[in-house]
Each structure stands twice: as C-alpha cells, then as structure tokens.
Amino acid sequence: MEYSNKVMDHFANPRNVGELEDANAVGQVGNLKCGDIMKIYMKIEDDIIKDISFKTFGCGAAIATSSMATEMVKGKTIQEALKLTNSAVVEALEGLPPAKVHCSVLAEEAIKAALADYYKGKGIDPTPIIGCTGDCAHCHGEHH
Amino acid sequence: MDKRFVYADNAATTPVAAEVLSKMLPYFTGEFGNPSAGFYSLGQRAKAAIEEARQQVANVIGAEAKEIIFTGSGTEADNMALRGFMHSKQAKGRRRLITSAIEHHAILHTADALKEEGFNVVVLPVDNYGVVKLDALENAINEDTALVSIMTANNEIGTVQPLREIADICHKKGVFFHTDAVQAFGHIPINVKELGIDMLSLSGHKINAPKGVGALYVRSGIALQSYITGGGQEKGRRSGTENVAGIVALGEAARLKGENMEREMAYVGSLSKRLQEKVLERIPQCALTGHPENRLPGNSSFVFAAIEGETLIMDLNLAGICAATGSACSTASLDPSHVLMSIGLSHERAHGSLRLTLDVMNTEDDVDYIVENLEKILERRRKMSPVWEE
Secondary structure: OOOOHHHHHHHHOOOOEOOOOOOOEEEEEEEOOOOEEEEEEEEEEOOEEEEEEEEEEOOHHHHHHHHHHHHHHOOOEHHHHHOOOHHHHHHHOOOOOHHHHHHHHHHHHHHHHHHHHHHHHOOOOOHHHHOOOOOOHHHHHHOO | OOOOOEEOEOOOOOOOOHHHHHHHHHHHOOOOOOOOOOOOHHHHHHHHHHHHHHHHHHHHHOOOHHHEEEEOOHHHHHHHHHHHHHOOHHHOOOOEEEEEOOOOHHHHHHHHHHHHOOOEEEEEOEOOOOOEOHHHHHHHOOOOEEEEEOOOEOOOOOEEOOHHHHHHHHHHOOOEEEEEOOOOOOOOOOOHHHHOOOEEEEEOOOOOOOOOOEEEEEOOOOOOOOOOOOOOOHHHOOOOOOOHHHHHHHHHHHHHHHHHHHHHHHHHHHHHHHHHHHHHHHOOOEEEOOOOOOEOOOEEEEEEOOOOHHHHHHHHHHOOEEOEOOOHHHHOOOOOOHHHHHOOOOHHHHHOEEEEEOOOOOOHHHHHHHHHHHHHHHHHHHHOOOOOOO
16 A cells, blocks of 8 residues: 555654543544544533544554544634545545545544534534534445 | 564565576576477577476476476466366366365456356355365265365465365365465475375465466376467467576476475474464464464464554554555455455454564564564554553
C-alpha cells in the first residue's frame, strides 16, 4: 500500500493519542470484524472543543485519519467540527489509496459520534443536529 | 541494537544466489543460442544446459529428468497440472477435482475457472493447524473424481501436509494426486516416488533462482492436454522458446538446495525456533498459527490480539524489517486471508496476523532485532488500541 508522506507522518507520529481523563464527549465507530474501530474523546467547553484525543484499532490509514481528524477539529466550535468531511481529511493527508478512503469516513463518523454523545449528555436529541452518527453497522458497511 | 535491514519475507521471494547468477549470466550473452537450433554447437550447448538443469531439478525430488517440464512460474505449473489434467484423456471423462481450502490462489482460482467450465470442484476443509482432513478427502472421492490437488506446505502458516497418507488415499481409489510444492521445494525433502506424487509444481524464485521460471513434475505415463501450443518445445508439452538462463538458474539453485538441505533445514529451523520462543515468551496475548511441529523450517506465523496486521507491517518496515500479514487491510478486501479463516480464526484474530519467513541469509542477530522491535511496536500500538485489555 502506497501512502503519502503526510499519511506516513501521522501514522508514525500520531497526534492526540490516548484517553482524556476529563472528557465530556466520547464516540466510538467501526467494528472488530471489519478490522477498524475508532474512539474519540473530547473535552468541550462553551461549545468549543478544548481538547481531543483518540484510540484506534486498524490499519495505517485508520491511525493516520484519526490523528488528522483530531488535529482538524481541535480548538474548533461544535458547528465547525460538524462541517468536517471525510474528503477534507483525505485532502489534508495528501490523498489516500481508494481502498482506504473508508478510513476517512470512519474518522468523520467518529467525530460526529463524539459530538452526538455530548448532546446526549446534555439531554438533547442529537439526531436533528448531526444526523446519522455512523455508529450503525449499516452505514459503515456501505463505505467499504 | 543499531538499525539494520532484515529481510524476513522469504516466502514471498528470495534473492538470486551468487553461484546461481554466475551460472546463468553466460546464457544472456555468449551462450545465447536457441536450444531448438540443434545444427550448430551454440544451439546444442543451450540444449545441453537446459537438459542438465532438468536433471538437477529431477534429482531433488527423486524424479527422472524427462518428467520435468519447465514453465514460466509456479502458477503456470499449477494451471498446467489442473487444466491440463482435467482436460486430458487421462481424466477419462471424470468431472470431479478435489482440492483444499488453504491452497494458493493459483490453485483456487484455477479450480474456480474449471468449475465455470462445468467441472465439479470439491474444496476440503482443514483442521485448526491447517492440516487437510483425511476423512473428508476419503469421503469426497467418488467414481467421478479425476484429480486431487493438495499443497505440500502452506505459504501463510507453513503447515506441511501428510503427503504420503493423501497419496495413499488417492491411489487406493484410483485417483491422481497433484501437489503445489512452491513453498516446500528445496526447503524440505520430497521424494515423488516414495510419496506417490503424480504431479508437483515448483518455482525458482523461492529457492534463490530468479523470478519467471518454474517447473511441473509429471509422472511418466501421464499425458496432459497442452494449452500452450507452438513449436513443440518441452516435448510438445509447453511450447515457446525456453528461458535458457532462467532454467539454468533453476537447475543450479535446485542443485544447491538439494546438496545443502539438511544443513539449511537445521540452521533455518533453529532461527525460527528462537524467533517463536522469544515472541511467545516476551509478547503477551499472541499465538503461533499453523502446525507446531509439521511446518516449514523458515515459517513463523503469529496472531496478536488488539492490533491490525498492516500497522505491524508498516512499523516493522520503518524499523527496516520486511514482513507480511494476512489481515484484511493488506488484501484491500473486507476479509482476512482465506487461509486464516479456514483454520478457524475469527475475523478479529485474523486481523492481527504476522508472517515472518526466514532463510539461510538470516542470522540470530536478525531474529533478536525482529523480536526487540516487535515488542516495542506492540507495546506502543496496543496502547493506542481501544480494544486492548492487559
């Protein structure tokens, strides 16, 4: 699998790795059978993602997209983070092999799943705001 | 330990040995004659060279020279055996081909193609070590069965099949037996006469000959349907001007492997043992895949919990180590390798597979370097994994 230098950089030195002790938003997408799981932790204050981290089980692209996606929404407002698309992640990584594009979809879904968890924690139904949060196997399956 | 380059993917391919290269080189230049041009000595020498190689290959498996057909690859040899036999008069109109679930794609995809043509293909299951279930074989052979094709040793997990038992079952029932020995030829002893093998595929680039040359052993008396027709080379069994340099190289490589086999098996086997013991001892939650004893000397295959194979391969590559995995991410499909699925591993387990295949060039330092890096990589990456539980 040929990866860009950017992907290799984020694979070899992933940013924002680990768990956040004081996270108030946690989202997990993917499943073990398919071979990739992404878990995103956020610390949100005043609608701003103050801190973010991830844990990922998956291939090199899954790790790199997780790392890049967390970088892209760190310090952003919830509204800005909700606009993050998988193609923006791919672009920021200077491209992904076609077979690995689904990893970027997973990264987008993981961010949204964490934000949905944040709304749920506040007693707000996230569906009208976020839509599909990607935690359904159906959505994930389609991207493969 | 300082960073080094460690090639641990010898099941994928091997470098051309110096002796092999020097023996083949003249056939590109000075000795460039066409073996079919028998009226002058240049052509005669080329012909003599390929006949010497034929004898050298035959010697390693206890065959006669005339039973060796040179091909362009192990895959071609597999195709020739399966297609050539099922379409031959020898098949006597029988339509069943029996093979196993852990064969190389050269066999499985060829069997699929034959199925498309209307042949009846039976794929035998294997046990958790990857050994073909002999009772299933016995049950699968019926009146309509022409050929059984079971590999000598598996490319991913290294398991060696009980060839003699398989051949006995086949012959008791009047069925022919082919074996894909691409991974095994030159690495473990195989005597086609003693074992009762009717056809055997082999390849050059797994034994320090170059890519682009292989051979099929076909027992005397078996006439395959030729499917590369033309000038009648290889006694009409495989037309096309011979790859003289490649064939010379295969012969020389086979000779060297035959002569050094005992010593190399002991050496490579001891390296693999060191590797397996250290990995299993030092890395938690991992297991050896394939048969614990009946396996290729150079093969060490593992599964590691909570880690994806491609990540391992990429990290190992960054450390200068070439290795392989059967994880889904490496195959660009949703499923991990068919071999790992066939031995009963769950998707989850199979995603974390790693194959390290050592050969004579490797050293104990290589092994220690691999273990040291693997330990570091797993410790670091498992900490990043949401499914890792100590």
